[in-house]
Amino acid sequence: MNSRTLLKLFILFFIFSIIFVCGKKLTDKEMMEFAQKEYSRGNHEKAVSYYERIVRIHPDSELCPTALFMIGYVNANELKNYEEAEKVYSEFLEKYPESELVSSVNFELENMGKSPEQLVP
Numbered sequence: 001m002n003s004r005t006l007l008k009l010f011i012l013f014f015i016f017s018i019i020f021v022c023g024k025k026l027t028d029k030e031m032m033e034f035a036q037k038e039y040s041r042g043n044h045e046k047a048v049s050y051y052e053r054i055v056r057i058h059p060d061s062e063l064c065p066t067a068l069f070m071i072g073y074v075n076a077n078e079l080k081n082y083e084e085a086e087k088v089y090s091e092f093l094e095k096y097p098e099s100e101l102v103s104s105v106n107f108e109l110e111n112m113g114k115s116p117e118q119l120v121p
Contacts (some may be wrong), residue, residue: 003056005062025057026053027058028054028057028058028061028063028064029063030064031050031051031053031054031057031058032050032051032052032054032063032067035047035048035050035054035067035070038050039070044074044078044079045079045100047070047074048071048074048075048079050069051067051068051070051071051074052067052071053069054067055067055071064095064096065092065095065096065099065101065103068088068091068092068095068096069092069101069105071088072085072086072088072089072092072105072108073085073108074087076089076108076112076113080084080111080113082113085108085112086109086112089105089108089109093105
């Protein structure tokens with residue numbers, strides 16, 4: 001094989017690798033990792049988009065309650081989008097009334113928009 005043929009094969013391999021990686025459906029766990037990384041970097045809207053993808057693409061995942069909670073949490077506490085947070089938290093309570101996160105959702109709903117000083121008696 002000459003170098004030209006090797007170069008063509010390498011380019012084809014590279015193209016197929018990109019197609020495979022781009023076309024791969026991320027698992028719920030991979031999306032959660034991306035969401036958490038984006039959140040920790042302060043990219044809150046991007047984190048929400050990953051959490052939303054978990055709920056949309058993996059609706060039966062055990063991570064859905066956490067993802068839905070985090071959508072509400074980020075909207076309320078980081079983006080200050082209280083209307084959206086309230087909507088998401090209501091959806092959470094309808095879908096997951098037995099979740100261990102219900103008390104956290106209720107706390108968030110009762111204290112949404114309050115400063116930390118207002119929460120201390």
